Amino acid sequence: QVKLAQSGGGSVEPGGSLKLSCDTSAYTRARYCMGWFRQIPGKEREGVARIDGDGITEYEDSVKGRFTISADNEKNTLYLQMNNLNPEDSAVYYCAAVGTRVGCTLKGPRARVFWANGYWGQGSQVTVSS
Numbered sequence: 001q002v003k004l005a006q007s008g009g010g011s012v013e014p015g016g017s018l019k020l021s022c023d024t025s026a027y028t029r030a031r032y033c034m035g036w037f038r039q040i041p042g043k044e045r046e047g048v049a050r051i052d053g054d055g056i057t058e059y060e061d062s063v064k065g066r067f068t069i070s071a072d073n074e075k076n077t078l079y080l081q082m083n084n085l086n087p088e089d090s091a092v093y094y095c096a097a098v099g100t101r102v103g104c105t106l107k108g109p110r111a112r113v114f115w116a117n118g119y120w121g122q123g124s125q126v127t128v129s130s
Helices: 111-116
Strands: 005-008 010-012 018-023 033-039 046-052 057-059 067-072 077-082 091-098 124-128
Touching: 005 091, 005 124, 018 033, 018 091, 018 124, 033 067, 033 077, 046 067, 046 077, 057 067, 077 091, 091 111
Parallel strands: 010 124
Antiparallel strands: 005 018, 018 077, 033 046, 033 091, 046 057, 067 077, 091 124
């Protein structure tokens, strides 16, 4: 089973910044579609941001202008830069990768099935509090 290795996360005060990293080197097709998701206990996992092999990005509305997803294909690393964090951003964050651009989206009725077929990281806790 391919596992993506995450790093980063932690605790920060409101307005602060954190950066998450995800090593995708174990999955050679990861670059076709990669994303970040988050989950709060008792709630469904939600898509935060995704990037495809052409560099096209998509963001969940509440993080637009604050979060930036990027990928360094030479380093096989996916990043999520999170700025101006607020307590509502507190969650466990997961990276994911799927080996095709077809259906690479955060939203829509098929998104859940699409990402379920991918590989996932172990999760990173992000806590925003004063």
